[in-house]
Amino acid sequence: MVRSDPVDTLRRHGLSITAQRLAVLRALARRPHGSADAIVEQVRAEINVISRQAVYNALGTLTEKGIIRRIQPAGSPAIYENRVGDNHHHLICRTCGKTVDVDCAVGKAPCLKASDHAGFQIDEAEVIYWGTCSKCLGAASGIRDQAIPRRNLKVSASKTEPKRNPI
Amino acid sequence: MVRSDPVDTLRRHGLSITAQRLAVLRALARRPHGSADAIVEQVRAEINVISRQAVYNALGTLTEKGIIRRIQPAGSPAIYENRVGDNHHHLICRTCGKTVDVDCAVGKAPCLKASDHAGFQIDEAEVIYWGTCSKCLGAASGIRDQAIPRRNLKVSASKTEPKRNPI
DNA sequence: CGTAATTGTGGACTGAATCAAAAAAAATAA
DNA sequence: TTATTTTTTTTGATTCAGTCCACAATTACG
Numbered sequence: 001m002v003r004s005d006p007v008d009t010l011r012r013h014g015l016s017i018t019a020q021r022l023a024v025l026r027a028l029a030r031r032p033h034g035s036a037d038a039i040v041e042q043v044r045a046e047i048n049v050i051s052r053q054a055v056y057n058a059l060g061t062l063t064e065k066g067i068i069r070r071i072q073p074a075g076s077p078a079i080y081e082n083r084v085g086d087n088h089h090h091l092i093c094r095t096c097g098k099t100v101d102v103d104c105a106v107g108k109a110p111c112l113k114a115s116d117h118a119g120f121q122i123d124e125a126e127v128i129y130w131g132t133c134s135k136c137l138g139a140a141s142g143i144r145d146q147a148i149p150r151r152n153l154k155v156s157a158s159k160t161e162p163k164r165n166p167i
Numbered sequence: 168m169v170r171s172d173p174v175d176t177l178r179r180h181g182l183s184i185t186a187q188r189l190a191v192l193r194a195l196a197r198r199p200h201g202s203a204d205a206i207v208e209q210v211r212a213e214i215n216v217i218s219r220q221a222v223y224n225a226l227g228t229l230t231e232k233g234i235i236r237r238i239q240p241a242g243s244p245a246i247y248e249n250r251v252g253d254n255h256h257h258l259i260c261r262t263c264g265k266t267v268d269v270d271c272a273v274g275k276a277p278c279l280k281a282s283d284h285a286g287f288q289i290d291e292a293e294v295i296y297w298g299t300c301s302k303c304l305g306a307a308s309g310i311r312d313q314a315i316p317r318r319n320l321k322v323s324a325s326k327t328e329p330k331r332n333p334i
Numbered sequence: 335c336g337t338a339a340t341t342g343t344g345g346a347c348t349g350a351a352t353c354a355a356a357a358a359a360a361a362t363a364a
Numbered sequence: 365t366t367a368t369t370t371t372t373t374t375t376g377a378t379t380c381a382g383t384c385c386a387c388a389a390t391t392a393c394g
Binding site: 015016020021049050051053054057058061106 | 371372373374375376393
């Protein structure tokens with residue numbers, strides 16, 4: 001069941017079919033993990049014009065319908081993906097923002113069970129692995145590729161030296 | 168090892184001791200999961216005046232030093248906690264934002280291992296369980312307590328259901 | 335103490351995302 | 365088809381969390 005036809009997808013969910021939504025879907029099909037801004041750009045390359053708001057609208061309703069998924073990594077703008085419904089997780093590079101999918105660590109969907117629910121009714125387990133991708137590991141010096149310039153984990157390279165705790 | 172003396176904590180990490188930092192630490196000791204804004208408020212109740220920036224500064228350096236931890240739930244402002252170094256996770260109520268700690272699902276620190284590293288060097292696994300707390304489950308109607316008003320998962324109650332004849 | 339370094343203050347500013355009203359396009363009915 | 369109604373897009377302003385900046389205040393250290 002590949003059924004990757006965007007028109008059909010929209011229709012099946014009872015959504016109006018608009019050029020903008022189709023373009024957003026295609027953009028997501030092309031690039032797995034795009035930020036709203038990246039999608040705006042991509043869509044503008046395909047369709048000539050689209051408002052930023054229209055992209056947010058599309059992403060919003062598509063997310064609501066469960067057609068796409070929104071991931072909101074700490075300190076970075078949200079990114080979207082069209083792989084849904086299989087409880088996979090993400091591995092994000094702190095340096096360049098590159099995001100890759102990883103399957104659940106312990107098998108099927110064990111992450112969905114917290115050891116103590118504390119009375120909560122859990123509907124989703126979100127797992128993000130933070131690290132450094134191989135490319136950024138290599139260029140560890142100062143290349144600063146910065147696809148998604150995470151401003152929060154402030155660069156802090158060697159500003160406050162004494163990382164190693166004395167005594 | 169309770170060693171909850173803020174002055175000592177700061178000193179041990181080679182940080183200057185300022186009224187603002189102490190107040191921030193105390194605020195965090197009092198309330199486990201506070202947003203920057205909530206902390207500003209709390210600190211202003213104790214100390215008379217503190218700039219928002221000072222709070223952000225304090226939270227930033229304390230986070231850098233590993234004295235506190237920053238959690239950035241999708242779509243909500245960051246929250247901070249003073250329980251660090253034990254790889255626990257969080258359970259957040261989508262409705263009211265209430266956050267509780269949960270210990271790692273599968274034992275010690277299994278979540279730290281993704282099944283496929285894809286060449287990444289992982290340094291942290293962030294796990295957030297999303298759900299609804301017991302209180303909000305009860306008041307499922309429309310109480311709208313909204314401690315942290317997650318604006319992203321837009322309420323979307325029945326906006327897109329005009330198909331159903333409303334009588 | 336006095337001086338240098340660190341930290342705090344207030345205000346302007348940024349970027350991501352949202353809101354709101356009018357214009358345009360789709361869906362539905364005729 | 366055309367008319368009409370509903371949904372979506374556009375445009376522009378607005379919020380919100382967080383940051384940047386220059387200068388004043390405080391802290392640490394000799």
